[in-house]
Amino acid sequence: MIRSSGDTPELVGTIGGSDLFKSLIAFDTTSYRSNLALIDYVRDYLSQYGVKSKLFFSDERNKANLYATIGPDDRPGIVLSGHTDVVPVTGQDWQYDPWRATESNSRIYGRGVCDMKGFISVVLSRVPAMAAAELQRPIHIALSYDEEIGCVGVRSLLAYLATLDVKPAACIVGEPTNMQIVSGHKGKLSVHCQVRGYACHSALAPRGVNAVEAAAKLVAFLSEMAERCRSEGPIDHGFDVPYTTIHTGLIRGGTVLNIVPGECEFEFEFRHLPADDPDDRYSAVKAFARSCLEPAMQAVRPETGFVFAQRSRFAGLDTDPGAEIIALLKRLTGERRVGKVGFGTEGGEFDAIGIPAVVCGPGSIQQAHRPDEFVTLEQLERCEILIDRLVEELSNA
Numbered sequence: 001m002i003r004s005s006g007d008t009p010e011l012v013g014t015i016g017g018s019d020l021f022k023s024l025i026a027f028d029t030t031s032y033r034s035n036l037a038l039i040d041y042v043r044d045y046l047s048q049y050g051v052k053s054k055l056f057f058s059d060e061r062n063k064a065n066l067y068a069t070i071g072p073d074d075r076p077g078i079v080l081s082g083h084t085d086v087v088p089v090t091g092q093d094w095q096y097d098p099w100r101a102t103e104s105n106s107r108i109y110g111r112g113v114c115d116m117k118g119f120i121s122v123v124l125s126r127v128p129a130m131a132a133a134e135l136q137r138p139i140h141i142a143l144s145y146d147e148e149i150g151c152v153g154v155r156s157l158l159a160y161l162a163t164l165d166v167k168p169a170a171c172i173v174g175e176p177t178n179m180q181i182v183s184g185h186k187g188k189l190s191v192h193c194q195v196r197g198y199a200c201h202s203a204l205a206p207r208g209v210n211a212v213e214a215a216a217k218l219v220a221f222l223s224e225m226a227e228r229c230r231s232e233g234p235i236d237h238g239f240d241v242p243y244t245t246i247h248t249g250l251i252r253g254g255t256v257l258n259i260v261p262g263e264c265e266f267e268f269e270f271r272h273l274p275a276d277d278p279d280d281r282y283s284a285v286k287a288f289a290r291s292c293l294e295p296a297m298q299a300v301r302p303e304t305g306f307v308f309a310q311r312s313r314f315a316g317l318d319t320d321p322g323a324e325i326i327a328l329l330k331r332l333t334g335e336r337r338v339g340k341v342g343f344g345t346e347g348g349e350f351d352a353i354g355i356p357a358v359v360c361g362p363g364s365i366q367q368a369h370r371p372d373e374f375v376t377l378e379q380l381e382r383c384e385i386l387i388d389r390l391v392e393e394l395s396n397a
Contacts, residue, residue, distance in 0.1 A: 018101075018108075021121040025101040025110040031085040031148045034062040038084055042066060042143065045124065049131040056156040063145040065157040070127070071135030071394070076169035078325075078390065079140040079355065081346060082120040083147030083154070086112040092371035107374040114363035114375040119174030122362070122383045130391055137394045140168055147346060150190065150312025154346045162353045170325035171350040174361030176368060176375070177341065179382045181329045182359035184238060184340035187316030187348055189278040190269040191285075192309045193218065195253070198301040199262030208260035209297045209304045212253040215264040218306070219248050221288050222268055225281060236273050238340040244272040246281070267311065271342065274316030315348030323356045332389040333360070333382075341365070360386070 027038040043053045046068050056065040071077060089098045089111055096102045098111035108118070123141060130139055145153035161167055195218075197211030226246035235242050246268065253264025270278040289306040297304040319326060326338060343365055347357035362379035 018103075018121075020125050021108065021113070021118065022101045024117040024121050025112060026099055028099055029085050029112070029145075030088050031146055032088075035084045035145045036062065036064060039064045039066050039143065042124065046127060046141075049127050051127065051131060054160070056160065058145065058153065058156075063153060065145060065153055066141070066143040067157055067160070068141045069138050070130045070141070071133075071138035073138060074166060075137055076166055077135075077138030077140055078328075078394065079142050079168045079171040079350070080119075080123045080387075081142040081144070081154075081171050081173045081350070081357075082116050082123070082361075083144045083346070084117075084120070085145050085148050085153075086115065086117075087148050087369045089371070094371045096372055098373075103377075106377045108377070108380075109372055109374045111373055114176050114373050115365070115368035116174055116176065116361060116363075118176075118363055118375045118380055119361040119383060122380060122387055123174070126384070126387045126391065129388070133391050133395045135391070135394050136396070137169070139390070139394060142171075144346060150188065151314035151344065151346045151349055152312065154349060158349055158353055161355065167353075168355050170323070170328070171347065171355050171357040172325070172329070173345045173347040173350075173357055173359045174383070175343070175345045175359050176361050176363035176365050177339075177359055178364050179333060179335075179360060179362055179379060179386070181326065181333065181335050181338045182341050183317070183319040183321060183323075183326060183338045184274060185317045185344055185347065185359065186239065186244075186271045186273060186342055187278065187314055188269060188271055188344050189282060189313040190267065190311040191282065192267050192311050193265065194307040194309075195264040195266075196304050196307065197260070197262045197264065197297070198304055200260050202258045202260055205260050207300070208262070209300050210260050211264035211304075212261045214293055214297060214304075214306075215251065215253060215266055217293055218285070218289055219251070219266065219268075222246050222248055222285060225284070234273055234276055236275075236340070239273070240342055241271075244270060244276045244278075244281075246270055271344075272316060274318035274348070276316075278313075314344050314346070315352050317345070317348040317351055317357060317359070319347075319351065319356050319358055323358075325356050325358050328393070329358055329360055332386050332393065 200208035
């Protein structure tokens, strides 16, 4: 049950995390919206148990990360990390209200129930037990914004963690893995390319610079590079797609057929293996544009050419199979297999500042971003067991 005051739901219970779940889902935290109402709600909830929160705001101060520590802060502990933003529901055909957690047939439906407010609700539901336990090593709760647009928000929080004399020992990212232990994922670099041509009447095409055709030549170069990645590697068979992929996803250009297009823009991305450097490939793309395409364009009009701008990036993750955090997750979950996934998380960003990370959370990534997104009660129960065992483990450490 949710009681509401304006647009802010009020917590009325934490049985199995379900009421927390309802409250969190009721906040529309689509990435283009603010998450501050949810963050304030969580901060107030934590304060009921004597837990203080640090907030790290966006430049516009309309979004924030939250970081809270339960237990001693003078020794390394475990971060439980999740993002608060969700993807849009616009244009999707939902049977259920996306902003209301609805239980049916042992599933809970709603936007973000799987990716990843289910994990967050389970973690928060265990805060009373964490606060009451005599933790020998701390548990840190990290909630971030704008993960869905490239792990953008968490970086201000990570900049703070990097300055600490005592950093967390490890991080568990609760993205949906069906509660399987994941030690690795690919990284991403996405780029916007603007092509500046010169427009003229199509009857005088040689006097213009066709921006669409120039863009097409660079897109073809990207496609050839992608094929080389597939055939030449590097290869890591731990991934479903065992090589770096390169993909052009958006392109716009031209006005009408009888005008040589003076503008074109497109976006492309590298989804790279953790050991594969996307900057080398990106540099090769820019070098091809500068040396092979621009000279002919600028021979007609010197102001023409390519303008590149990085859109987003996040690091890949490749945690050592022998890392302590993996051994811990094996003990807590009873799982022995350790896998890798193609989607990205903030885990690689934690690892980049010296905090080893694993990914393990309730639900399937196949349900994420879809209409009628759901998570099963069985998955939530398994997540509850994991967090309960973690509290016990850190109390006996």
